[in-house]
Amino acid sequence: MSGAGAALEARGVSIRYPGAPAPVLADLELAVAPGEIVAVLGQSGVGKSSLLRVLGGLQKPSSGRVLAGGADLAAPHPRVAVAFQDPALLPWLTLEGNVAFGLDFRRQPKRSAAERRALVDAAIAEVGLEAARRLHLAALSGGMAQRAALARCLAREPDVLLLDEPFGALDEVTRAAMQALLLKVVARRRAAALLITHDVDEALNVADRVVLLGGAPARVVGVWRVDLPHPRDGAIAETGALRIEILTALRSAVRRH
């Protein structure tokens, strides 16, 4: 878990809400390397989403530091993209408009209109939505909307992808397709991805490393390396043992909470 060469790093991060007697999260050390997928597991309310907001620069930690590409992260960074639980597409824009949303913001890297169009085209192609690019939100299925939200992240060519249970609301088949897409994208772009989830199977399916948060205040209570090739559907024996180990740790973390 050394931070050398990490795309995203949390050093001694604590999160305490004003007025709360104790922090929700204490002394968190976490580093994600380029091309690596780290899954953060923990039961509901453990502070996973707060952690993601802090790592995305949307919220300041009460102590500790967050570094993106070795530099302190004080505000949302153009190279750190966040995908939320909900696709949060803007209903007045087409799918294409949603993917392009934010690319021309003043604090984003300067790009010409042609460059922006090329990025949007590539991102839409990457998630396989060329046929739907002119559609509005009402005409999109849940899976398509989530793909569009991922494309919106990818269009910015992020070094870091922060994903807050983005596949939670999808059916099994769509979720598996989205997980495969995430693996492909991370491998191709060498992005560092941090996936917040409460689903052990999802963590074991995609992650190179699984980090379990537990206790109150929450700390890292376990880290597992998953050195298995993708796709892992067939590796039931190997993932099965890990699964039991993680579930046991998760249950005892819940008891301590």
Next chain:
Amino acid sequence: MSQAAVPAGAEGAAAGGTAVRQLRARSYGAVYGAVGLAALVAIWWAAIEFGSAPGSFARLFAPAAAFSSLIELASGSDLWTHIALSLKRIAVGLGLAVLIGVPVGLAVGASKALDAATTPAFQLLRMISPLSWMPIAVMALGVGDAPIYFLLTFAAVWPILLNTAAGVRALDRRWLLLAESLAATRWEVLSRVIVPGVTGHVLTGVRLSIGILWIVLVPCEMLGVSAGLGYFILDTRDRLAYSELAAVVLVIGALGFLLDAAARAAHAAWSPKR
């Protein structure tokens, strides 16, 4: 890729079926609407035919006389001048109401304190009939278009202001969080998320305002101006041209109907995407 193409195609087909159903529903609506309008003319005719003595002056208001006067008026230029002037006043009143109502509504919607401070005052002002300001407006602004613009703006601003504020309060917090995560400036949040996010609400306000404007316009034009449909009503009365008076009433109704239809269309053009 194929996974995306299949649902997209299916959605397209479903949308086609919906369009046909909508078209059918709309043509049913148009037929029933036409029957209703015909019934209205029949009641008008029957009320005059059976409710007044032959040769009495009420007969001058009959549909046949009104429609022939309407054709006559439409072939001249007077009626069109009055219509153009009235529509211009509506446009100015609505434009000013939007210019004032939208920014104030945005501010009131964004600030709980401002909302609490202004709600009683706005509700009080809103409930004062705009026409009761008329003598004050004329005293303060003189005769002519200025008091009319003031009264129309005053009448139209409330639905726009209050709907805009409601729109801001109904904004999806996730859109704001998204903009923040994309490092948006305050101006970008306002122009790219808040303004488009409340447009549907603003258009609802505009539609309500147009209805109010049209109703307030006619009496406003009865005071201190020498053109416009309200003035024209009084002019036909003074000339004892009663069939023309009935024709102008018809024109006022028809134009109001069209204005409302235009406002509905603008609202519908924005809302199916939501």
